[in-house]
Amino acid sequence: MLKTKRIYQGAAEEDGCRILVDRLWPRGVSKEKAKLDYWEKEVAPSNDLRKDFHKERIDFEAFRERYVEELRKNKAVEPFVELLKEELAKRDVTLLFGAKNERENQVTVLQEWLEDKF
Template identity: 55%
Template structure:
């Protein structure tokens, strides 16, 4: 299914889990490998936890949320996503959810600019523009 990129940008959002859920979020997908510290399942209101598309533990620990490492982190994480067999099924599921309405990628990082969720969102938008799951 080919999706218009500007359409996807409006339908695919990012949000910190700590901000809580609201109706405008649509389908909420947690995209972190670890469950957010201090968050209950009820409060987080996650519809899907897609930890398999999060950065590996080794990459996550190497990055350590250090902004100066972010450009290298982006390259390494994208390379992981390109090799990750969980990406194709996730992309297919994402396409189905986007066809129903908005989707919010939920993450726990305090830095909303230098996080895996930012990289993942850009990656997914590019893949959806190209035609989605292969």
């Protein structure tokens, strides 16, 4: 099962494989507390796109469209998808993010996009 969770909620046994998919390290979270298996920052939105969204220069739908386009062109995505397939064959995978908004963020877009791949 592919799940998502804010990294600030802390690690839990049911998380399975924990993968941070933010480009920036979340503030106030130590590497020990994060208990990550992987940090896949290369599949996160570009800095320009991230800044446009966080500074409200674009709305969520425009962000979604641009991020999906970035994912289609991103060479880091194929190895990431393979990693996910390998991990999901063994256990659940939780994609971790730092955003406060749990519904409109890059992880919801990434999860939807990935679900079409499986």
